[in-house]
Amino acid sequence: MKYQYSSIxxxxxxxxxFHVVEQGHNLFKKYPNLQEPDEHHKVKIQMxxxxxxxxxxxxxxxxAQTKQDVKRSVIPDNHIVHAVNLxxxxxxxxxxxxxxxREWYELWNPEFxxxxxxxxxFCELIAIKKNEDLLKEINIDRKHSMGAEISPKDQDAILxxxxxxxxxxxLRSSTQSYAESLLQENYPNLCTVAGSAIAGKLLGHAxxxxxxxxxxxxTIQLLGAEKALFRHMRNKRSPPPKYGLLFQHPFVQSARKSxxxxxxxxxxxxxxxxxxxxxxxxxxxxxxxxxxLEEKFNK
Amino acid sequence: MKASKLQGVYEEGRSLYTQNLAxxxxxxDEALVTVKGIEYREWNPTKSKLAAALVKGMPQMGIKPGxxxxxxxxxxxxxxxxxxxxxxxxxxxxxxxxAPRVVRDLVFVAEQRGNIAPILGDAAQPKTYAHxxxxxxxxxxxxxQKDQAGIFIKNCREFxxxxxxxxxxxxxxxxxxxxxxxxxxxxxxxxxxxxxTVVDYRELDPLEKDHCLFLCKNR
Ligand SMILES: C[S@@+](CC[C@H](N)C(=O)[O-])C[C@H]1O[C@@H](n2cnc3c(N)ncnc32)[C@H](O)[C@@H]1O
Numbered sequence: 001m002k003y004q005y006s007s008i009x010x011x012x013x014x015x016x017x018f019h020v021v022e023q024g025h026n027l028f029k030k031y032p033n034l035q036e037p038d039e040h041h042k043v044k045i046q047m048x049x050x051x052x053x054x055x056x057x058x059x060x061x062x063x064a065q066t067k068q069d070v071k072r073s074v075i076p077d078n079h080i081v082h083a084v085n086l087x088x089x090x091x092x093x094x095x096x097x098x099x100x101x102r103e104w105y106e107l108w109n110p111e112f113x114x115x116x117x118x119x120x121x122f123c124e125l126i127a128i129k130k131n132e133d134l135l136k137e138i139n140i141d142r143k144h145s146m147g148a149e150i151s152p153k154d155q156d157a158i159l160x161x162x163x164x165x166x167x168x169x170x171l172r173s174s175t176q177s178y179a180e181s182l183l184q185e186n187y188p189n190l191c192t193v194a195g196s197a198i199a200g201k202l203l204g205h206a207x208x209x210x211x212x213x214x215x216x217x218x219t220i221q222l223l224g225a226e227k228a229l230f231r232h233m234r235n236k237r238s239p240p241p242k243y244g245l246l247f248q249h250p251f252v253q254s255a256r257k258s259x260x261x262x263x264x265x266x267x268x269x270x271x272x273x274x275x276x277x278x279x280x281x282x283x284x285x286x287x288x289x290x291x292x293l294e295e296k297f298n299k
Numbered sequence: 300m301k302a303s304k305l306q307g308v309y310e311e312g313r314s315l316y317t318q319n320l321a322x323x324x325x326x327x328d329e330a331l332v333t334v335k336g337i338e339y340r341e342w343n344p345t346k347s348k349l350a351a352a353l354v355k356g357m358p359q360m361g362i363k364p365g366x367x368x369x370x371x372x373x374x375x376x377x378x379x380x381x382x383x384x385x386x387x388x389x390x391x392x393x394x395x396x397x398a399p400r401v402v403r404d405l406v407f408v409a410e411q412r413g414n415i416a417p418i419l420g421d422a423a424q425p426k427t428y429a430h431x432x433x434x435x436x437x438x439x440x441x442x443x444q445k446d447q448a449g450i451f452i453k454n455c456r457e458f459x460x461x462x463x464x465x466x467x468x469x470x471x472x473x474x475x476x477x478x479x480x481x482x483x484x485x486x487x488x489x490x491x492x493x494x495x496t497v498v499d500y501r502e503l504d505p506l507e508k509d510h511c512l513f514l515c516k517n518r
Contacts, residue, residue, distance in 0.1 A: 005430075006430060007430050007431075008430055008431040042429070043434070046429070046432075046433055046434035046457075046458060047433070047434045047460070049432075049433035049434070050367060050433045050434055052389070054433070055391045055414070056413075058391060058393070058416045058431075058432070058433070059391065059409070059413060059414060059415065059416045061431075062393070062409075062416035062417055062418055062431055063406060063409055063410060063416070063417060065418075065431070066402060066406055066417045066418060066419050067406060069399075069402075069419040070399050070402055070403050070406065070419060073399035073419070074399075230476060233476045233477045234476070234477075
């Protein structure tokens with residue numbers, strides 16, 4: 001009696017003492033009447049596979065298989081999470097360098113900088129328009145401006161930075177549209193109930209939709225409040241958190257302070273349902289879920 | 300540089316080293332030291348729980364030149380690379396992790412060394428990778444999961460040779476953050492003692508806060 005075993009390193013044929021008869025590829029058809037080993041034979045097989053002559057193949061074939069597995073592991077969630085995280089990083093980055101740009105530019109033309117609040121508009125305008133024209137727009141005569149005369153070289157350095165800032169705003173907005181469209185495609189129910197910004201952050205925290213699906217609603221409710229939660233669990237005198245990033249949701253924001261915890265809880269329940277429907281490719285019912293949520297507290 | 304009590308592990312002053320199986324290549328940011336033409340990699344006990352346990356006095360670890368090791372929770376290969384140095388060309392390390400992101404880096408490490416077989420898989424489901432490995436001399440596990448001890452016992456039953464060693468790193472906070480670490484460690488110890496002979500046990504504070512490492516021997 002002989003046994004067949006399919007290992008990652010190929011086919012292996014064992015005799016009834018579980019010694020290796022032959023190892024190679026497409027072996028089984030050479031041997032008539034091969035038996036499937038049962039559970040308690042497996043131990044002996046695992047032991048027979050310890051032979052040093054198999055090690056090189058174990059390494060090589062596991063590397064090859066794992067490369068394919070890693071390749072196939074990439075899902076839309078990975079792209080969503082990168083885009084969502086990039087958005088947060090861009091906000092920090094843009095904020096830092098635009099502040100620098102303002103400070104620097106104000107040596108040259110403080111009046112124009114002060115006349116315009118939006119950072120984005122500011123970068124856009126100074127990147128494309130001439131300084132004289134900007135002064136004209138705010139009716140300032142160069143002679144009465146606090147701005148210093150600076151060399152073309154200095155001006156150029158400042159405007160280089162302005163153009164890069166403008167480019168980063170463009171990148172930010174295209175990244176946002178990209179993330180939103182992926183979220184809409186893959187998580188339509190979650191998007192409707194949470195809004196795409198919070199939907200993205202929920203996925204970012206969980207890492208993948210699969211993990212979000214496995215989470216109990218009570219965990220979703222507290223995503224983003226991990227620090228407060230740990231503090232509470234170590235020391236019960238520290239109050240338990242009521243919500244994490246769900247706090248940003250209008251449904252929680254608009255509730256009375258004393259009701260916010262309850263609202264977050266109900267919202268988390270619906271989000272949990274929404275993401276499950278998305279993950280298992282159920283039919284779209286986001287509007288209904290949202291309506292149910294709102295009605296629950298309007299009575 | 301001198302050999303320590305443990306085969307394949309070297310010491311110089313208070314630092315531990317392993318002989319670099321892939322000379323010239325760093326795996327993380329460890330120091331490389333060449334003595335008499337042989338290159339060693341410093342084994343940092345704040346980055347590797349196994350090194351931490353040795354620094355804290357664990358007298359043996361069951362891993363030696365030629366060993367066959369199943370490493371669960373391999374991550375990007377920090378500790379795995381030192382285990383790979385120790386078992387050397389005659390040994391093999393089956394290194395498993397379920398996170399594709401870290402396995403991507405692990406594959407690069409495996410390709411440089413020739414004795415690491417990387418696997419993308421879930422340690423809680425030994426049947427799914429049984430055909431990719433063989434019975435082993437040592438099971439090492441560091442997965443920071445809720446049912447750490449249960450997963451470990453399952454893998455040892457499935458793959459560990461009689462008389463083989465099991466090393467289990469426990470992170471108290473992933474079991475239950477409300478309980479005292481000491482109590483969790485005691486519970487795990489009792490759970491392990493039903494199955495194995497618990498040979499040694501080291502708390503890793505302050506090198507790794509609220510962690511400990513168990514060394515067990517299969518009966
Ligand atoms: C603390 S890290 C291990 C660090 C590593 N032992 C070292 O010292 O270099 C824990 C790893 O276990 C992995 N992990 C957690 N649960 C797992 C499971 N069920 N199966 C496989 N890997 C798991 C995680 O992806 C993570 O990379």
